[in-house]
Amino acid sequence: NAGVxxxxxxxxxxxxxxxxxxxxxxxxxxxxxxxxxxxxxGLRLIYYSASEGTTDKGEVPNGYxxxxxxxxxxxxxLESAAPSQTSVYFCAIKAxxxxxxxxxxxxxxxxxxx
Amino acid sequence: xxxxEQSPQSLIVQEGKNLTINCTSSKTLxxxxxYKQKYGEGLIFLMxxxxxxxxxxxxxxTAKLDEKKQQSSLHITASQPSHAGIYLCGxxxxxxxxxxxxxxxxxxTKLSVKP
Numbered sequence: 218n219a220g221v222x223x224x225x226x227x228x229x230x231x232x233x234x235x236x237x238x239x240x241x242x243x244x245x246x247x248x249x250x251x252x253x254x255x256x257x258x259g260l261r262l263i264y265y266s267a268s269e270g271t272t273d274k275g276e277v278p279n280g281y282x283x284x285x286x287x288x289x290x291x292x293x294x295l296e297s298a299a300p301s302q303t304s305v306y307f308c309a310i311k312a313x314x315x316x317x318x319x320x321x322x323x324x325x326x327x328x329x330x331x
Numbered sequence: 332x333x334x335x336e337q338s339p340q341s342l343i344v345q346e347g348k349n350l351t352i353n354c355t356s357s358k359t360l361x362x363x364x365x366y367k368q369k370y371g372e373g374l375i376f377l378m379x380x381x382x383x384x385x386x387x388x389x390x391x392x393t394a395k396l397d398e399k400k401q402q403s404s405l406h407i408t409a410s411q412p413s414h415a416g417i418y419l420c421g422x423x424x425x426x427x428x429x430x431x432x433x434x435x436x437x438x439x440t441k442l443s444v445k446p
Contacts, residue, residue: 221373257438265433319364319379322373325371
């Protein structure tokens with residue numbers, strides 16, 4: 218999807234385990250985003266990075282950390298996974314943070330926490 | 332707080348029929364984006380609207396933003412099985428820390444098209 222690669226595509230974890238979700242883009246876009254999608258809740262923003270070197274909390278940041286490793290990569294880390302974090306996670310990119318250009322999404326990571 | 336409400340939540344239509352999906356905002360829209368999502372896949376960008384009264388079309392899909400910029404509609408003409416999926420509207424967020432670069436999304440409309 219539009220040059221956004223998410224890994225892994227599926228993952229099952231046990232409660233308390235840690236995990237990092239990876240997102241890489243080949244579009245040279247400045248802004249990157251992490252969302253979670255849950256039934257009945259829609260898409261909710263977890264963290265975002267307006268540009269390389271900056272990260273900010275979104276709507277539901279608790280239990281997560283992020284790293285903008287470079288312009289290409291934005292990772293999401295669950296330090297101690299909880300069943301409430303079972304969800305589908307999407308990474309998105311956009312050319313410029315305050316531009317009106319659309320966000321483009323990866324195919325998602327389906328995460329189950331037992 | 333800012334909200335986007337989509338209606339209907341789900342829709343089943345016969346192939347060849349027309350349909351409309353609505354997206355209503357609690358606040359003035361400074362842009363409106365329509366996306367389509369197939370099961371197991373990410374969101375695919377369809378169209379972007381910015382000006383009140385604006386209308387855009389792509390193949391058999393037409394999106395409109397009303398003059399007051401608080402409601403958008405997505406209209407599909409002569410639906411086909413390939414139109415099936417979840418349609419989501421998104422808009423720039425204006426109520427969360429002034430982060431206007433971020434989007435808020437509706438909860439989606441699930442469309443099924445019967446052959």
